Amino acid sequence: MPQTTFKRDALPANVKPIHYELTIEPEMVEVETFEGSVVIHLDVLNATSSIVLNMRELMISDTKVISEQKEVKIKGLEIDATRELVAVFLEDELAASSKVELRMSFEGSLLHHSDGFYRSRYQGEDGTPKWMVSTSMEPIDARKVFPCFDEPALKATFAIKLVVDPFLDCLSNMPEVSSETVTSKGKTVKISTFGTTPPMSTYIVSCAIGEFNTIETNNFHAPIRVIAPRDHNIEHGRFCLELAARTLSFFEKMFDIAYPLPKMDLIAIPSAQTAMENWGLVTFNPTFLLVDELESSATAVHQAAGMLVHELAHQWLGNLVTMEFWDGLWLNEGFADWAQMYALDTLHPEWKIWEEYAVNGYQYALTLDSNRASHPVEGPILKATDVNQIFDGISYCKGSAILRMISTFLGIDKFLEGVRHYLKQHTYGNTRTDDLWASLSYVSGQDIGRIMEIWTKNPGYPVLSITEDILTNSIHVEQHRFIKDGHVTDEDDKVVYPIPLGLLTSNGVDDRMLQDRSAEIPVSLDLYKLNSRHMGFYLVAYPSSRLKILGQNVRDGLLTPEDKIGIMRDVMAISGSGLLNAKTTDVLQLLQQFHDETEYFVWKQISEIMKGIKSILVFENLKALERFEVQLFSSILVKKGWILHKSDSDFDRMLKPLVFAHSKETASVKKAAGEMFTAFMDGDEQAIDVNILEAVLTTVLRDGGSKEYDAILHAARTNSSLEKRNIFLGSLGAARDPSLIERTLALATSPEVVKLNNTTRVLNKLAEHSGGIISLWKWLRQNFDLLHAHLSSNGYGLLSIIELCTDRLVTEEHLTEVKDFFNNKDTSNYDKLLAQVLNTIETNNTWITRERENIRKWLAEGDI
Structure with missing residues (x-):
């Protein structure tokens, strides 16, 4: 076999894919595999005797190359597993400007984590377990489903066929155009054929197979459906269904470009991590799609709306016009984040979206970007595995923040004029950041690139x-x-x-x-x-x-x-750095000025600051600081109370639980939490409003024992409400008893949790108290090889686990332990994250050393 050395991850530019004919046949139950075939129609750009494309974790069983209706002899195939490439070497050279077909048959495994082609379990009508399969390709997992040219700029059209058992429903990016039942390999199967897509990148190719329920709206010129496995309450999809119709109509007017596909399907996938913007078939974790305005918490409804609008913004910003390569990811994600906020502010002005953004996304970006190990909004991607590390708050939230900054500078009308110009100039194409600046410069008459490239090409602010x-x-x-x-x-x-x-x-x-x-x-x-x-910014x-x-x-x-919100955030950040001799007590004094405040998002900011200070002081005696916290929230507790009413606004449904959670040291709140919990566990489903459920459970579990823990774990497994099951599951880490901490850690890697991508949900609350933080760090070290083996192909999962288990550590000893543990490991897939974690630990340790005595003295002088 001829030998070659691949010098870079980018594919050679000798051929270009034009069209894929893709057929996939999964075996969903017994052997958990799939077979497939692909015919890739190629334009030969430069004379070549090889074709190189991407492939990972697939077995190639047959390969043919057809040119001028004749088969070209193949010398051999070479697979580079490290670079995820397969090279087809030919006896004869392919002529420039010729057209070629590359035909490959392949086999792969259905996965249990949510990337590539993966399985999700749901219950049949008789209670027996059933399986569905679906895809999640972004950023570089299409190559795990079929051999392909897996780079965003190598767009092509796709004609997809799915071969399945006759009783299964099939979905893909385009509508089904035909379905026939045939006999294949001694059994009856259904072949579903879908329409040909517009030109698009491989990472948004999608399909889903299972037994589904569907609801549909015709309040848009293309049919919109919400789809879910049959054990999910499909009627809870009504809110997102109608919001989707309004949102697509809004974006059509905003961008002055019609939605180009003939349908829009929104599907709930039990094992999905969050959501994915596949063109015409957007996938969601059920939490973000199946929400009901009457039964779900206000927070859940708002989060689902944000996720939905973000993914629908991608139908233009990412799908229709796509970044040229992953170093331009922010053009997809930052832009969709901004468009999400702008659309929701128009569609739901009563939600005060920009206030929410000030507390959440904007500040998250400021926090990340203040780290010495931060990265630019657009930075070089040298190898494919680096891509996972930039799916973070810099690409999303800093990206949206600088777009908000330039839209304010130009004025929203002029900015949107530039966005329309940008999209129309590059429809079905790919772009770099300079293309956006060029369009904004064109409509404004100003050199926008000169202003903005400083913000995108440099880390920090x-x-x-x-x-x-x-x-x-x-x-x-x-x-x-x-x-x-x-x-x-x-x-x-x-x-x-x-x-x-x-x-x-x-x-x-x-x-x-x-x-x-x-x-x-x-x-x-x-x-x-x-x-x-x-x-x-x-x-x-x-x-x-x-x-x-x-x-x-x-x-x-x-x-x-x-x-x-901004003043509090600025003072907190500056005092944490020690800049200009600022002190954390400056923050505490400032917070005392808000006793007459009634706005939810202002109190949310106060909450975030108090949680931040307590997380850094987590290994100190927190009694005095907790008394200060109770005093701080006492005025709003008196004004609002914690009893929720049907007439409450969304913001009161969020504010009352927030105040309750920060008042958990008071006897009245502890008593109320205990009474609500007891009544709920005695069978009164209405005893705890879903909005306050988490606050009640964490209050009870903080000092609770096995009895409370077992009752909550049982509810996490059996409650009829998906949102409540998630809240029950996520609260378990609040238990501080060492034996219960060990049970929570064991639960996090149990099959029932892993299969639904709930590991981080189970672990999150452990990171909020000292015993949990130390146990998480110990658990990570003991289980790292297992976690790495299971999650190494799932970049998001491994990165989130490492961060969760390390970035709340604050002592010099912790810093040394983390450095020593990772010193002899191959950290190339998470080196950026690790550098950020180390800087965070070091910064927090410096903060404690500098501020510990000053805070103690200030609290004592205030008789707190």
Whole structure:
């Protein structure tokens, strides 16, 4: 066999796929395998005697190459398993500009984790277990289902056939155009043939096979269906079904491009991780699709809506126009995140989406990007396995944040004009970031690339330090890079960012751009605040005297919820770094100014800050800090209480449980939690409203024993509500008894949990208390080889487990242990994450060493 050396992951550019004829026949029950064949129609771009494409974990049983209706003799095949490539070497050279068919027959295994072609279990009508199969290809798992040219830019059309048992339902990207029953290999099978797709990337090819229930709406020009296995309550899909119709109509108008496929299917997959935007067949974990406005929690409904709208945005931003390679992932994910927020803000203005974004996605991105080991929004992808590491808050949330920043700078109408130009220029094609900047520049007449490439090509962001001059009524503004460990070198600080100042005064908002390292700005010192509504991706460090005034502005009601949220977040981040001698007690003092606050998202921000401080001090005595927490939430507890009513708004249905959870040290809350729990376990299903269920369970489990644990575990297995089962399961880690911690760890890798991708759900609460954190770290070390073997092909799963089990460690000893443990391991698939974890542990240890005594003293002086 001829030998070759592959020098790079990118495929050779000698041929280009035009069309795939793909047939797949799964054996879903007995042997858990599938067979398939593919005919790939190729254009030969350059004369070549080899064809190289992607393949992983497949067995090739037959290969043919047809040119000019004649078979070309094959010298041999070479498989490079490391680079996930297969090369077909030919006796004769293929001529440039000729057309060729590559025909391959193959076999593969149906997987138990949610990537590639995988199985999910559900119950039949008689209670017996049944299996369905579905695909999840992004980013590089199409090659695990069929040999293909598995790069985003190598778009082609697809004609798909599925060969299955006659009683099974079949779905794919396009509608079924024919179905026939035939005899094959001595048994009767059904062949479902689907229409040919538009040109698209391999990662959004999709199919699903099983026994399904369906509901449909005609409130859109193409039929929209919600589909689920028959043991799921399909009527709970009505909310998402109708929202999908409204959303697709909204995006058609927003982008001025019709949805190009003849149907839209939304399917619940029991083992799916979250959701995937496959064109015309979007897959969801049932949690994000089957929600009911009357029975589900307000949080679940909002989360499902966000997930749905995000995936539907991808039908244009990602599917119709696709990044050229994975280093442009943010063009898909950051753009879809922004479009999700913009659409929901229009469709549901009462949800206050941008306030939610200020607390969640925006701040998540700021936290990640303050890590010394952060990465640029668009950075080089040198090997295929690097791709999994950039599916993170930088690509998604920082990406959406900088789009929000430029949309505010240009004005939303001009920005959307540029987006339409971008999509129409590149329909069915691929793009780089420069293409987006070019379209925005074209419609605005400004050099947008010059402004924005600084934000996309560099990691990190700035902090603006403010000095006030009373004599001249001005402020001195100076920017430097912000890194959460507080150690910023000249090398770190080379970049000067173009910063939209968003200067709020009593006269309105001044949107001037800071282009230099520093500037003097005339301003009335009576009232001013930078980064109004927190549209810009940066922090502001005010002098301590200004923080007191801003606290008064909060009490006087002069600031928007976004501004209140942003001030708290900025002070917390800056105090954590030790920048400008800021102290964590500055944060605690600021929080005390919010006792009259009633806005949910402001209290959510206060909650996040308190959880953040407690997580860093988790190995300290927290009694005084917990008393402060109770005092902090006491005013809103009195105003709102915790009893939920049918007439409550969505925000009260979220606020009351939040306040309840932060008041768990009070006798009245403990008593109420115990009473609700007892009544619920005695059979009163209405005793605990689903909105407050998690808060009640974690309160009970904190000091509970085996009796409470066993009752909750039983409910996690038997309750009729999927959301409640998930809440019961996710609460178990709150138990602090060492024997119960061990039971939770054992449960996390049990078949009943793994098959539904619930491992991290079970482990999450363990990371909220000291015994759980230490046990997680011990468990990871003891089980790492097993976890690595099971999850190595599932990049998301392994990365999330490593992060969960390590990033709450805070001592120098922990830092040394983590370094030593991973020192002799091949960390190439998670090296970026590991560097971030190590920086987080080191930063938190520095924070504790610097702040421990100051916090203790402040709490003592306040008689707390």
